[in-house]
Amino acid sequence: MLQIASLVSGYDALAVLHDVSLHVKESEAVAIIGANGAGKTSLVRAIAGLNRAMRGAIAMHGADMTHLPAHARPAHGIASLLENRRLFGEFTIEENLRLAETAGRKLRPGRTKFEWNDVCDLFPIVRERGATRVELLSGGQQQMVAVARCLLLQPDLLILDEPSTGLAPKVVKDILEVLGALRDRGMAILLVEQNVGIAASLTERAYVMSLGRIVHEVAGEEWRNFGTDERLAKAYLGGGREP
Amino acid sequence: MLLGLVSQSLLSGVTNGLIYALVGFGIAAIFRGAHIANVMQGEFSVVGAVVVDVLLVQIGMPYWAAAIIGCLSGAALGALIDVVFIRRLVAQKAPDDSYLLFTIGVSITISAAVLFLFGREGHLLPPIGSGQIFIVLDAVVQEHALWLIGISVILMFALRYFYRRTTLGMRMSAAAIDPDGAATIGIDVRAMRTLTFVLGGVLGAIAGILITPIIPVSYMVGLPLTLKGFSAAILGGLTNPLGAVAGGLVIGILEALVVMQMSSAYKDVVTFSGLILIMIFMPRGLLGRAGRAGG
Ligand SMILES: Nc1ncnc2c1ncn2[C@@H]1O[C@H](COP(=O)(O)OP(=O)(O)OP(=O)(O)O)[C@@H](O)[C@H]1O
Ligand SMILES: [Mg+2]
Numbered sequence: 316m317l318q319i320a321s322l323v324s325g326y327d328a329l330a331v332l333h334d335v336s337l338h339v340k341e342s343e344a345v346a347i348i349g350a351n352g353a354g355k356t357s358l359v360r361a362i363a364g365l366n367r368a369m370r371g372a373i374a375m376h377g378a379d380m381t382h383l384p385a386h387a388r389p390a391h392g393i394a395s396l397l398e399n400r401r402l403f404g405e406f407t408i409e410e411n412l413r414l415a416e417t418a419g420r421k422l423r424p425g426r427t428k429f430e431w432n433d434v435c436d437l438f439p440i441v442r443e444r445g446a447t448r449v450e451l452l453s454g455g456q457q458q459m460v461a462v463a464r465c466l467l468l469q470p471d472l473l474i475l476d477e478p479s480t481g482l483a484p485k486v487v488k489d490i491l492e493v494l495g496a497l498r499d500r501g502m503a504i505l506l507v508e509q510n511v512g513i514a515a516s517l518t519e520r521a522y523v524m525s526l527g528r529i530v531h532e533v534a535g536e537e538w539r540n541f542g543t544d545e546r547l548a549k550a551y552l553g554g555g556r557e558p
Numbered sequence: 559m560l561l562g563l564v565s566q567s568l569l570s571g572v573t574n575g576l577i578y579a580l581v582g583f584g585i586a587a588i589f590r591g592a593h594i595a596n597v598m599q600g601e602f603s604v605v606g607a608v609v610v611d612v613l614l615v616q617i618g619m620p621y622w623a624a625a626i627i628g629c630l631s632g633a634a635l636g637a638l639i640d641v642v643f644i645r646r647l648v649a650q651k652a653p654d655d656s657y658l659l660f661t662i663g664v665s666i667t668i669s670a671a672v673l674f675l676f677g678r679e680g681h682l683l684p685p686i687g688s689g690q691i692f693i694v695l696d697a698v699v700q701e702h703a704l705w706l707i708g709i710s711v712i713l714m715f716a717l718r719y720f721y722r723r724t725t726l727g728m729r730m731s732a733a734a735i736d737p738d739g740a741a742t743i744g745i746d747v748r749a750m751r752t753l754t755f756v757l758g759g760v761l762g763a764i765a766g767i768l769i770t771p772i773i774p775v776s777y778m779v780g781l782p783l784t785l786k787g788f789s790a791a792i793l794g795g796l797t798n799p800l801g802a803v804a805g806g807l808v809i810g811i812l813e814a815l816v817v818m819q820m821s822s823a824y825k826d827v828v829t830f831s832g833l834i835l836i837m838i839f840m841p842r843g844l845l846g847r848a849g850r851a852g853g
Contacts, residue, residue, distance in 0.1 A: 327651075360738075363741075363742050364741070365738050365741065365742070384741075384746070385738075385741035385742060386740075386741045386744050386745055386746045386747065387744075388742075389742070389743065389744040390744070394742075395742045397738060397739065397742060400739075401736050401738060401739030401742070402736075402739065403731075403732050403735050403736060403739065403740075404735070405735065406728070406731075406732070410728060413725075414725075414728055414729065414732055414743060414745070415743040415744070417725050418729060418743055418744035418745045419743055419744040420744070464743065468743060468744065
């Protein structure tokens, strides 16, 4: 579904991603892991269309979107949850969601994946506090709203940049539960995580990034053990960081 | 007699205050939608008024047609400035001060063009309506002043509704609050900025058309209008049409009281001192936090 081939991308003239190739199939949950500065966020921004592709190609459902402007990409079925959520703080929960609903992808009637009510059922806060300004919510609540906003774009692929950062373990658990439920409903997920344990619990496969390149691909048994295998984690993530 | 003096100067304070607010609307719209302090806002008014003057007085078009074309010329100028210049500055990640310099430059250029094409002398537009005069509380009220007050208030509510309730208005705000976040949910950030300048241009032209029966338009009035408009908008919180009206009225009435009590020579000294005090004690403007967000 998502196909990236030999992508070179970065900031202005500075390339920070070198020759990145990866793919995500329908209904597949894939992780991208790597140490600080490995280029994970830069990759998400390139897929979202916020960073220019200098070489290589990005395609979704076989349609090339390498040079498509960012605002035209949700129509191809991607929804990106950027670092720091990027909600509109002075707007209410409902306004944030309606903006995505109206500006995002339009599917033919009857084919809509997430109706307003589905989203309310998944995220009770939308019903309970819909008229509250987003800036007044806790980090965890904001993260929920950010995921809800992505769903209203009717995506086939949900891309998340470190959704667990800065949140309490209990909140992380809630978010993982929601993401797990979405995966089980067939939503493809591309999850950027530094926390290997979290990544392995949600995904079946992972790409390891280092210095702007994909240096390894892990799946199956190896991936399930990745979080607990000190040697592997050290080799790929560098340093003795906590998994 | 005294009642007449007081109500007359209050009325002129309100009228002037709303003139400042009208200019402030466009400044607030562009600051809200593009985060640019637009120093050429007064020139939109000059261009709008000059176009109407040419069409109405020199060509003899009906008023409504001339006014519509005047507004369209403001829209076109706004779009031109964004598409030809601002877009390039944004693409090159220009620092904030370059926008300030750029709009100062455009302001001087337009004022020179108006001097060249239109001459030195000021032109007054005919007032809206039949030029009737009413007496209210011993004060003389021109019919045009009533139109100006009415249209300002309607515009204020219309803008408020536009930003808070319409999809387009909310998209324009969202694109300015967080361009990357807006783009990832499908909002065309570049188009929203162009529309912001179109809106600023139309508001500027409307202000010019309403002001020019009172203040003659000439190559010199753009900058003073911008300054007063900025004062009104800043006082109100800089992004909020309601705030611009509150700010404009405070300045206009303060000026009128100073003129009545002392002399017009002290007008600017006293009002700007008052402004400084308000900004020190209420740095977010008269309407506070709500003034920034509320629209
Ligand atoms: N705005 C920017 N301009 C220029 N270079 C940048 C910019 N943002 C990031 N970089 C560089 O790109 C490289 C990759 O950074 P990136 O943010 O993609 O890493 P990351 O894997 O997301 O790290 P983290 O785990 O800390 O979020 C780094 O070398 C960084 O210095
Ligand atoms: Mg990152």
